[in-house]
Amino acid sequence: MFEATNLNRRNHQIQWLFKVLFGMMTLILIVPVALILGVLVAKGGPAISMEFLFSMPRNGLTEGGILPALIGTMWLVGVALLASVPVGIAAAIYLSEYAPDNWLTRGINLAIINLAGVPSIVHALFGVGAFVVFAGFGASILAASLTLAVMTLPVVIVATRESLQAVPMAFREACWNMGATRWQTIRIVVLPNSVSGILTGIILEVSRTAGETAPIMFTGAAMFLPFLPQGVLDQTMALSMHLFVISNSIPGMSEEFKYGTALVLISLVLLMNALSISFRVYLRGKKKW
Amino acid sequence: MWRVDLADRSRAELAIQVQKLSLWYGNFQALFEVDLDVKRGSITALIGPSGCGKSTLLRSVNRINERLGSYVRATGSVHVLGHNVLGEDVELARLRRQVGMVFQRPNPLPLSVRDNVLFGHRLHRADEKFSKSQEDEIMEAALRQVLLWDEVKDDLGQRAIGLSLEAQQKLCIARLLPVKPAVILMDEPTSALDPQATEALEHLIWELRGDYTILIVTHNMAQARRASEETAFMLLGRVVEHRRTDALFLTPRKQETADYIEGRYG
Ligand SMILES: Nc1ncnc2c1ncn2[C@@H]1O[C@H](COP(=O)(O)OP(=O)(O)O)[C@@H](O)[C@H]1O
Numbered sequence A: 001m002f003e004a005t006n007l008n009r010r011n012h013q014i015q016w017l018f019k020v021l022f023g024m025m026t027l028i029l030i031v032p033v034a035l036i037l038g039v040l041v042a043k044g045g046p047a048i049s050m051e052f053l054f055s056m057p058r059n060g061l062t063e064g065g066i067l068p069a070l071i072g073t074m075w076l077v078g079v080a081l082l083a084s085v086p087v088g089i090a091a092a093i094y095l096s097e098y099a100p101d102n103w104l105t106r107g108i109n110l111a112i113i114n115l116a117g118v119p120s121i122v123h124a125l126f127g128v129g130a131f132v133v134f135a136g137f138g139a140s141i142l143a144a145s146l147t148l149a150v151m152t153l154p155v156v157i158v159a160t161r162e163s164l165q166a167v168p169m170a171f172r173e174a175c176w177n178m179g180a181t182r183w184q185t186i187r188i189v190v191l192p193n194s195v196s197g198i199l200t201g202i203i204l205e206v207s208r209t210a211g212e213t214a215p216i217m218f219t220g221a222a223m224f225l226p227f228l229p230q231g232v233l234d235q236t237m238a239l240s241m242h243l244f245v246i247s248n249s250i251p252g253m254s255e256e257f258k259y260g261t262a263l264v265l266i267s268l269v270l271l272m273n274a275l276s277i278s279f280r281v282y283l284r285g286k287k288k289w
Numbered sequence B: 001m002w003r004v005d006l007a008d009r010s011r012a013e014l015a016i017q018v019q020k021l022s023l024w025y026g027n028f029q030a031l032f033e034v035d036l037d038v039k040r041g042s043i044t045a046l047i048g049p050s051g052c053g054k055s056t057l058l059r060s061v062n063r064i065n066e067r068l069g070s071y072v073r074a075t076g077s078v079h080v081l082g083h084n085v086l087g088e089d090v091e092l093a094r095l096r097r098q099v100g101m102v103f104q105r106p107n108p109l110p111l112s113v114r115d116n117v118l119f120g121h122r123l124h125r126a127d128e129k130f131s132k133s134q135e136d137e138i139m140e141a142a143l144r145q146v147l148l149w150d151e152v153k154d155d156l157g158q159r160a161i162g163l164s165l166e167a168q169q170k171l172c173i174a175r176l177l178p179v180k181p182a183v184i185l186m187d188e189p190t191s192a193l194d195p196q197a198t199e200a201l202e203h204l205i206w207e208l209r210g211d212y213t214i215l216i217v218t219h220n221m222a223q224a225r226r227a228s229e230e231t232a233f234m235l236l237g238r239v240v241e242h243r244r245t246d247a248l249f250l251t252p253r254k255q256e257t258a259d260y261i262e263g264r265y266g
């Protein structure tokens, strides 16, 4: 009575087909990533040493290490975070918790999403005009980081807003009905329950700026500087820029150095992602719903 | 019977006095010149078919309809303890301290049991200093009053969302108590609960009478009969009949009331 009919069998075949198809797509997705990592580790791994990481470049960048580029990238990402995170979170809180749902708010939200799609070279030109020239910061870490910050602001806002909106409306209403103000509700209920999502979202997005080259190329990153940056008004080297330079413009550059630099850059990004994910796991454990 | 009616007119004893309250959602009129007096310390049930405006009336007392913005308009007045709460200069935080609300679905906050109970207290008395032991006393008293203390006392740090629905709903009542509200509004507070939990909640609500004025919406007529002193029957945005519960159920004066309590509307 319960034996499979032809129809059942055909359904099972179709279902199997789709499972295999989707599985293959996933494989196609993973293979290039694995290949890139594999090649980087294989070809760049031997370059990695204490000297490579912690000494100044010598002999027209072909010898020595990448210390100023490594330090410079940390400066750039750090200052960019300091600028974009408070502004982005505040704007997202306003848009999601305070702004009335009208055409203006919807327009602003749409503009933010579109802003995230603006090519980074356009941000670079904006950065030159606004921060290097108009604000008078010159080519400096400050100008480059602010350019990066402007570029990442939309994604910070979107990531934050999504985390805020993942907090059920019923919690907010329960709070308001007890007589809490909007801000009390945000502080006591909304933020504690979205902070893990906000922070990880932001770190994930912002870590990608470590790899950006165009926005910093004209605003503060230098090909070679024989010293480490001392403050935000100095120029700096940066890993992404360094990689670009040694890959294109230096004759007789060893392959090992190029791959080694790329490996350090990608490890830095992965490290930040790993940090943010463990942070998320930690915070989720403390969540009360 | 006339004695009861005479007592009804004694204004000083009213916790809530609704007068000529009309309310519109956009162009749709949900309440038509509603009058309703609720005596201090009593339990009053609001009954009527679904969509007749019970929740709307209830929500006008603590003004949570206003969340919907200018889409909701009201005329008339709602006095709580003699003060019109529909006035311009009413501070909603203070109104909601005096008028607590319990909803259909238990809605504890995503905090610990302890923080839930003390939430309103901390909100409304933030300018006073309370030691941890004072807070503990306040919390214990509230949890005892809703008959929840024994169930949660061993783990007050647990997530409130993890409790049973019955316990969650009791907790939602408990968190109102520390700020001593004059009025507690309840909108079908047992409709998400099983019969046993419903009975426990009814028992609890009955125990609270006297200390608090309770206005409770229910579509369960047995519940209205068991757990209220007065009952108001609403139909299509109007209060049709409002009397002592036993009188309303035994000798309804209006045909519509009789039809409803005999189950002739859904
Ligand atoms: N937000 C709203 N927008 C428009 N109409 C509403 C809204 N809330 C309630 N109503 C309408 O108002 C009437 C009364 O609703 P309600 O007070 O919820 O009734 P009850 O609680 O008695 O079931 C219903 O006809 C309902 O459709």
Ligand SMILES: [Mg+2]
Residues within 6 Å of the ligand: B054, B055, B056, B187
């Ligand atoms: Mg209702």
